[in-house]
Amino acid sequence: MRQFFLYGSFFLVVSITNAQTTQDSINQQINGAQRLMSTNVNSGVTIGGYGEITYNQPENENGELDVQRLVLLFGYKFNEQVQFITEVEFEHVKEVFVEQAFVNYNVAENFNIRGGLMLVPMGIINEFHEPTTFNGTERPIVDNVIVPTTWREIGIGINGRFSSIDLGYQAYIFNGFKSSVLDENGEIQGLLKGSNGLRSGRQKGIQSTISSPTFAVKLDYYGILGLRLGLSGYFGQTQSENEINNIEGTQIGIAMIGFDARYTYQRFAARGQFIYTSLSDTDLYNNLTGKELGSSLQGWYIEGAYNLLPLSKKQKLIAFTRVEQYDTHASTAGSLGRNDAYNRMDITTGLSYHIAPGVVVKGDYQFKDNALADNDLNNQLNLGIGVWF
């Protein structure tokens, strides 16, 4: 026992000496930027980011080269339980957005309270949209016109997991979409429209207006090896500006449900997603605004992918094909007829070449079709570079 104490005090002295040496060397040699760059988690600061540089070339049209998005992530850990995370996004070089900015409070093991500007958990891509995590230069189109990625609003809620049954959960109260505004001439303008559904109504935490809260939940089940299943729901009313709040048709009701699945086995991977959105009072909204908003939006896609390189290689060369069907006029209400141009079927096929984990070069071709007898949609070649660190 005495020996132990002797050893113990020796150990203590050595650690204190060590700690001082480390402290000194840090003060002398590491400046702020280096500290930020260091992977030392104890410093509390983390940085990261992702970016997509794309080239879209439709048939018979000019192409477009774009730094589509560059997102910088900063995180700070105040202590073991409390963390702040923010992502600052540059879209097309010139537009700056805050994509996420929230405080996460890890109250207990597998249970967190979170508040701030957060991603709405719906489908796969809205939460997992870093370019190395999905195939295709562009995100699935279902995750553009049906789920308006990157969909984020200010809110508060809980998330965590039941480890014993392999189930993750998220439940949040969010601010909702803005459906109508008053323009400078004092006339009501509708923001939601037939061609892209809810997309233009995202408030993104920019001086957003709220008249009623909305609710979002997601369950993730990962108890079967290689498979991950998701079930999402989003419910509530849209928001409109204060002056026109009581005018009939300025707000609509939203109920959105999503089901998604991801599967990987060895070199094979598959994923799929189905989203159905029911909108109420769209006839009143359309009468007021003339925006031809559908009364239901629906979309799904399935994708199969195969790594052409053996798994022993560090690099991956993934060949994939994705079939998407989506319709922002899955149904319409009142006197509005369905516009078949919105009833779309797209096939994307191509390659994702992962040079290193976190760096991908993409190339694909998109065949675009709609329900019109003679569609004038141009097929499109896409090339892109994506990074995530």
Place this chain on the structure above:
Amino acid sequence: MRAIKNSIVLILGLIFFTLQSFQLPKNIQKKVDKEIKSAFEIELYTLEAIKVSENVNEKLITKITGSNFYKIKQNDSIFGYAFVDKAPSKVAQFDYLVLFDKELIIKKSKVLIYREEYGGEISSNRWLKQFVGKSAIDQLKYGKDIIAISGATISARSMTIAVNNLLKTIEILQNNNTI
């Protein structure tokens, strides 16, 4: 009489825990003890830190610090081994435990503390079960020998690399007759 005996056992046990606890953080120690007790179905045991010389440590892929690799002993017989360390997730680190039987075959692996929003799926017992039965002769490649987890790739790969490095380290230690 029985009560006295029990309390002596309890006191002895407490002393053992006090002896051990200066090496692992308390919360980690508590979780490690719980896992050892359930995996080996034993109540009383001691953890004896494995120490290796600097020369040997230089050759190792995973460094043995004197406070991360332990023999699990009851009296003088070895029941198994416990390895506790941290591995990186995307922006933080998680604590994990690997328990070996006395033949150094993995008996159980467990994520003790996970600290990040994404990737917590690696705590899944069903996923971690894939490591059970592996030993120094096995090569573990993420996605091939260990099935991937969608949406948790970084952490799942990190855990696979950590265990693979540990197994290679054990192979070197065995070749050096250190364990």
